[in-house]
Amino acid sequence: MIDRLEKEVDMLERHLQVLRMVIENEPIGIVKMSNETGYPHHKVRYSLRVLEEENLIEPSSQGAITTEETQAFVDDLDGKVEEIVDKLDEMKIEDATAIEG
Template structure:
């Protein structure tokens, strides 16, 4: 159960790293992103596809570029991450005595 969550978080981290690269270097292609991040081409391509489906990037003849929705997403990102962290903090079992109840 936790392993699955950790894999999802790792994938989200990759998607956000790819998005950050697009924001900072647009237009940018798969090969450059792969070389700079160390992620294999297929993983970068998958992240780009996910980001495109979310309307956060779009393809161009020179590489991936941001969309009108990118700025709003980035503006809201920290707050959403903080909310998730709070939820995860609330899920911790601090004391074994709570379990033994």
Template sequence: MIDRLEKEVDMLERHLQVLKMVIENEPIGIVKMSNETGYPHHKVRYSLRVLEEENLIEPSSQGAIKTERTAEFVDDLDGKIDDIVDKLEGMKIEDAAEIEG
């Protein structure tokens, strides 16, 4: 159960790293992103596809570029991550004695 969540968080981290590269280096292509991040081309391509489906980037003839929606997403990102962290903190079972009963 937790392993699946950890994989999702890792994938989200990759998507956000790719988005950050687009924001900072637009236009930018798959090869350059792969070389700079160390992620294989197919993983960068998948992240770009996900970001495009979310309307956060769009393709151009020179590479990926941000969209009108990108700035709003980035502005809201920290708050959403903080909310998720708070929710995860609330899920912790702090006292093993409760389980041993």
């Protein structure tokens, strides 16, 4: 159960790193992103597809570029991450004796 969550967080981290590269270097292609991140081409391609499905990037003849929705997503991101962190903090079992009781 936790392993699955950890894999999802790792994948989200990769998607966000790819998005950051597009924002900072647009237009940018798969090869350059792969070389700079160290992620294999197929993982970069998958992240780009996910970001495109979310309307955060779009393809161009020179490489991936941001969309009109990208900035709003970035503006909301920190707040959403904080909400998730708060939920995860609430799930912690601080006192193992409470389980034994």
